[in-house]
Amino acid sequence: MVLTNTKVNVIDHPLAAQALTKLRDFQTVSHDFRFTALRLSQYLVYEAMRDLKVKEVGVETPLGPGSGTAIVDYVILAPVLRAGLILAEAAQDLMPNSRIYHIGLRRDEETLEAKSYYAKLPESLPPDCRTYVLDPMLATGGSACAAISLFAKMGVQNIHLVSFLAAPEGVKRVHDQFPNVVITTASIDNNLNEFGYIVPGLGDAGDRIFGT
Ligand code: PRP
Numbered sequence: 782m783v784l785t786n787t788k789v790n791v792i793d794h795p796l797a798a799q800a801l802t803k804l805r806d807f808q809t810v811s812h813d814f815r816f817t818a819l820r821l822s823q824y825l826v827y828e829a830m831r832d833l834k835v836k837e838v839g840v841e842t843p844l845g846p847g848s849g850t851a852i853v854d855y856v857i858l859a860p861v862l863r864a865g866l867i868l869a870e871a872a873q874d875l876m877p878n879s880r881i882y883h884i885g886l887r888r889d890e891e892t893l894e895a896k897s898y899y900a901k902l903p904e905s906l907p908p909d910c911r912t913y914v915l916d917p918m919l920a921t922g923g924s925a926c927a928a929i930s931l932f933a934k935m936g937v938q939n940i941h942l943v944s945f946l947a948a949p950e951g952v953k954r955v956h957d958q959f960p961n962v963v964i965t966t967a968s969i970d971n972n973l974n975e976f977g978y979i980v981p982g983l984g985d986a987g988d989r990i991f992g993t
Pocket residue numbers: 861862863864865886887888893895916917918919920921922923924925951977986987988
């Protein structure tokens with residue numbers, strides 16, 4: 782089940798809630814964190830892809846002809862490095878035919894602005910493609926907005942953002958700049974602290990997945 786608040790879907794499921802609690806726990810060690818992050822990624826991507834366009838197709842079962850479903854959307858996955866790789870792994874398992882474009886962004890620790898260090902995009906994209914920007918932490922929103930803007934500039938209209946956690950400040954920044962972007966997350970936390978970390982949050986996602 783999904784709690785829908787216009788363009789923000791906060792997934793509401795005991796499995797997701799328990800996984801997020803495990804990620805929040807400072808005692809969760811790296812390999813448990815990674816395993817649980819992959820699980821939570823599967824739940825989030827599954828919900829984020831709920832409204833993919835489908836068509837009816839025929840299927841032959843062992844007992845004869847039946848009717849079935851095929852996804853028709855052209856799906857793009859855009860993981861924000863580094864932590865977004867875990868969401869991409871889950872999303873690619875669920876949608877093996879999707880295209881993946883990695884976006885390298887690093888937050889400047891002083892200014893908290895996102896600095897780009899990698900982006901390899903094609904010359905053009907179908908304007909009606911489904912793009913999923915995958916960034917586990919929506920904090921100030923600088924990284925998410927930088928990633929979204931790369932696709933918006935190419936004329937892509939159907940952009941979704943998938944995050945483990947969001948701060949209200951990040952949700953506002955994304956929707957001030959990109960009102961049509963749908964955000965799927967497991968929680969909207971209280972606030973950002975003075976260092977731009979989500980509170981209570983889960984700490985530094987990249988460091989907890991890959992090490993400092
Ligand atoms: C983290 C996180 C997000 C970003 C969110 O990445 O994975 O991409 O910060 O913060 P923002 O909303 O304020 O921009 P970081 O820059 O630490 O890079 P990493 O994933 O490589 O550790």
